[in-house]
Amino acid sequence: MTIRAGIIGCGGIAKCHVAGYKSNNIAITAVTDINPDAAKAMGAELGAEVFASAGELIESGRADLVSICTPPAAHEADAVFALEHGVHVLLEKPSAANVESARKIKVAADKSDARLMLAFRHRFIPAIVRMKEMIDSGCLGQVVFFQNTFCGPAFGMKDKWFSKKAVAGGGSMLDTSSHSVDLFRFLIGEVTKQHAVCHTHLEGTDVEDAAIIVLKAENGAIGSLTSAWVAGTGKADIIIMGQDGKAEYTYGGDLTFHKRGAEKPEKIEIPELTGGFAEQIGSFIKAIESNQEPEITAFDGLRCLEIIEACYKENEK
Numbered sequence: 001m002t003i004r005a006g007i008i009g010c011g012g013i014a015k016c017h018v019a020g021y022k023s024n025n026i027a028i029t030a031v032t033d034i035n036p037d038a039a040k041a042m043g044a045e046l047g048a049e050v051f052a053s054a055g056e057l058i059e060s061g062r063a064d065l066v067s068i069c070t071p072p073a074a075h076e077a078d079a080v081f082a083l084e085h086g087v088h089v090l091l092e093k094p095s096a097a098n099v100e101s102a103r104k105i106k107v108a109a110d111k112s113d114a115r116l117m118l119a120f121r122h123r124f125i126p127a128i129v130r131m132k133e134m135i136d137s138g139c140l141g142q143v144v145f146f147q148n149t150f151c152g153p154a155f156g157m158k159d160k161w162f163s164k165k166a167v168a169g170g171g172s173m174l175d176t177s178s179h180s181v182d183l184f185r186f187l188i189g190e191v192t193k194q195h196a197v198c199h200t201h202l203e204g205t206d207v208e209d210a211a212i213i214v215l216k217a218e219n220g221a222i223g224s225l226t227s228a229w230v231a232g233t234g235k236a237d238i239i240i241m242g243q244d245g246k247a248e249y250t251y252g253g254d255l256t257f258h259k260r261g262a263e264k265p266e267k268i269e270i271p272e273l274t275g276g277f278a279e280q281i282g283s284f285i286k287a288i289e290s291n292q293e294p295e296i297t298a299f300d301g302l303r304c305l306e307i308i309e310a311c312y313k314e315n316e317k
């Protein structure tokens with residue numbers, strides 16, 4: 001079976017999806033964007049047909065699957081429409097702008113014969129795959145703390161849709177920490193409690209740009225997830241402290257393991273530094289070809305939204 005891909009939303013992240021499809025030898029046959037120039041440019045580059053809307057692209061039958069790479073508030077309508085038309089969906093994170101929409105996406109995915117996978121690509125980053133193996137093999141012992149930071153100078157967010165609640169659904173907690181919440185659920189376990197504090201430093205926006213979320217897992221492990229668009233210097237890392245040792249990964253850098261009692265940490269070899277996009281698309285294609293549940297489902301997208309929305313509610317008080 002030759003699978004043909006369509007792209008809905010031809011902006012920044014769509015380019016990473018395009019590269020991922022190319023790595024998996026999947027042809028991109030159809031593209032669309034609310035901004036016709038963006039669609040035309042991508043269509044011309046790929047030799048793909050350009051459609052005036054997502055609806056027309058889905059109804060055309062020119063794509064067996066779509067990557068939805070639009071802002072969160074636009075996700076529900078296109079994901080549901082694609083699923084109703086038997087078109088598989090790779091849906092960018094966060095699943096939607098709110099829990100209600102994420103729930104509708106899950107209902108549509110449950111009803112459809114088509115597959116929906118959430119694009120929580122960090123799960124496929126080789127160092128994170130290795131961390132999961134370390135936890136599952138027991139070499140860290142019972143996990144005590146999970147600490148994940150995604151901070152950096154992204155002051156320009158102020159002028160983008162990311163800072164508009166109606167389009168984005170939220171600020172750094174939803175945009176950035178949705179990856180962290182998913183990583184916590186993937187690596188550590190299901191969340192039983194969540195708390196957060198957040199603040200808005202950038203003027204003229206209605207979303208937070210700095211936050212710390214605290215999570216507790218069923219197994220007692222505690223997570224601290226830090227996000228900021230306004231930190232003057234960047235930091236992106238994961239530290240997992242277990243009773244028998246600590247694993248530490250700095251994005252773009254090393255993965256280390258410090259065994260309890262050892263004098264110093266050892267470096268763990270990882271195959272290569274990738275963003276996980278090609279692996280994510282490989283996994284999605286495998287799920288379609290084998291008619292299996294994707295590795296990351298609409299439920300994972302919904303749980304992430306439920307946890308983060310509870311954090312927002314707590315901060316409204």
Ligand SMILES: NC(=O)c1ccc[n+]([C@@H]2O[C@H](COP(=O)([O-])OP(=O)(O)OC[C@H]3O[C@@H](n4cnc5c(N)ncnc54)[C@H](O)[C@@H]3O)[C@@H](O)[C@H]2O)c1
Nearest residue numbers: 009010011012013033034035038069070071072074092093
């Ligand atoms: N997985 C990751 O690491 C990662 C990184 C960045 C962004 N994202 C996610 O990807 C999505 C898109 O983000 P981006 O950074 O590519 O944004 P972007 O602004 O660069 O691109 C979005 C594109 O969608 C188009 N668009 C907007 N509404 C549309 C609609 N209703 N129909 C068709 N096209 C529409 C815009 O014109 C634009 O070209 C968001 O959900 C974001 O959270 C994920």
